[in-house]
Amino acid sequence: MRLAPNFHQDRVCLNVLAGSKQNAxxxxxxxxxxxxxxxxxxxxxxxxxxxxxxxxxxxxxxxAVSVGLGxxxxxxxxxxxxxxxxxxxxxxxxxxxxxxxxxxxLGQNQTVINGLxxxxxxxxxxxxxxxxxxxxxxxxxxxxxxxxAMLKDMGADSVKYFSMDGLKYRDEYQAVxxxxxxxxxxxxxxxxxxxxxxxxxxxxxxxxxVPRIIPHVYxxxxxxxxxxxxxxxxxxxxxxxxxxxx
Numbered sequence: 001m002r003l004a005p006n007f008h009q010d011r012v013c014l015n016v017l018a019g020s021k022q023n024a025x026x027x028x029x030x031x032x033x034x035x036x037x038x039x040x041x042x043x044x045x046x047x048x049x050x051x052x053x054x055x056x057x058x059x060x061x062x063x064a065v066s067v068g069l070g071x072x073x074x075x076x077x078x079x080x081x082x083x084x085x086x087x088x089x090x091x092x093x094x095x096x097x098x099x100x101x102x103x104x105x106l107g108q109n110q111t112v113i114n115g116l117x118x119x120x121x122x123x124x125x126x127x128x129x130x131x132x133x134x135x136x137x138x139x140x141x142x143x144x145x146x147x148x149a150m151l152k153d154m155g156a157d158s159v160k161y162f163s164m165d166g167l168k169y170r171d172e173y174q175a176v177x178x179x180x181x182x183x184x185x186x187x188x189x190x191x192x193x194x195x196x197x198x199x200x201x202x203x204x205x206x207x208x209x210v211p212r213i214i215p216h217v218y219x220x221x222x223x224x225x226x227x228x229x230x231x232x233x234x235x236x237x238x239x240x241x242x243x244x245x246x
Contacts, residue, residue, distance in 0.1 A: 010034050012202065012241050015066055015091070015188070015216040019228035021057055028061040030231035031238050036091045036214065037061055042070025047082045054087050066091035072116055072162050074098075074132040081105050091214075093160060096151070097131030103155030114160035114188050114214075115151040117144075117176075119169040126161075126176060144179035151185070158186030158214065166192035167200065174204050181209035189213070194220035195233060199240050206244060 014035040018024035024037045039057060044050035058065045067089050069076040077098035084092045085105030092102050092113045099115045106113075117126040120141045128147050129140035142150075148159065161176055173189065180187040187210045189201050198217065205213045221233035 011211070012206075012213045012215070012245065014234065014237055014241070015214050016221065016229050016234060016237075017068075017218050018057070019222070019226065021060055023228045024057050025060050026231045027229055027234050028064060030234040033062070033064070034238060034241070035234065036064050036066040038066045038068045038093075038216070038218070040068040040070040041076045041079045041083055042068075042073060047079060047086070050079070050083050051086045054083065054089070058087065058089065063088075063090055065089040066093060068093045069095070069116075072130065074130060074135045077101075077132055084111065094156075095130040095132070095135075096128045096147075097134060099151060099154040099156040109155070112157045112186070112214075113155065114158040114186070115147075115154065115156040116160045116162055117147050118162060119164065119172045121172075123171045123175040124179075126159075126172075144176050145183065148179055148183045148185050152183075158188050158212070160188040160190055160216075162216075163191030164189055164193070164201075166194070166197045168192070170204075173201070174208065177205045177208035177210050180205075181211070184211050186210070186212040186214065188216060190216035190218075192220075193217045195236055195240075198237060199244065202241065202244050 014031055015038055017038045039054050067080055067083050074095045077095050081101040084102050094102050096115045099113055102113050116130045117128050120127040125141050126144050126147050127139050127141050187205055222229050
């Protein structure tokens with residue numbers, strides 16, 4: 001697996017979706033390489049077609065590919081693991097219970113894997129029941145510190161905090177950021193992030209001392225008519241990131 005030039009050095013790396021291979025190249029250029037391009041497993045009928053298409057994306061953008069579930073859909077967990085094992089991408093999105101399978105099939109520790117946990121209404125606590133079966137069961141809620149320890153046990157590198165609905169769960173998000181800082185664990189805020197709230201969401205994580213942050217900015221910067229992510233918005237996010245880090 002080759003490493004994207006910036007990903008493993010950046011304190012902040014954007015994660016955005018691509019509507020086409022050309023769009024992926026435009027995004028990568030707009031972000032000056034400080035980006036992971038999300039490709040959703042849910043958009044493919046099977047593993048083979050996903051791997052074939054994603055390899056073309058990887059070749060065009062220095063393998064800065066993030067294999068996604070698709071709106072955190074736990075039913076995609078096994079497919080994501082299978083794709084990751086063959087594709088060897090830079091980044092993998094997983095539900096909490098899918099981390100171990102993805103790490104095993106990858107067979108290496110360079111690819112970054114997140115584990116999805118969700119707000120639960122209690123600062124300092126998170127919902128970890130995000131897997132195919134556990135998402136249908138009574139909520140499993142544990143301290144954020146415990147969730148991070150469990151994610152480390154399974155081979156994850158970061159918390160994917162979804163769905164944040166922007167700043168709706170600000171106090172809970174801040175507590176998760178502080179837990180990530182305590183354990184030197186990465187954080188990926190996701191859900192409802194746009195050009196208006198991005199700066200504050202990033203600042204909370206930076207001020208907490210999170211070592212590396214991967215904000216996912218999706219539908220708010222996608223042109224509804226074309227389905228393409230707007231490169232101008234990616235440039236704006238990069239400018240805000242540089243300002244926050246300066």
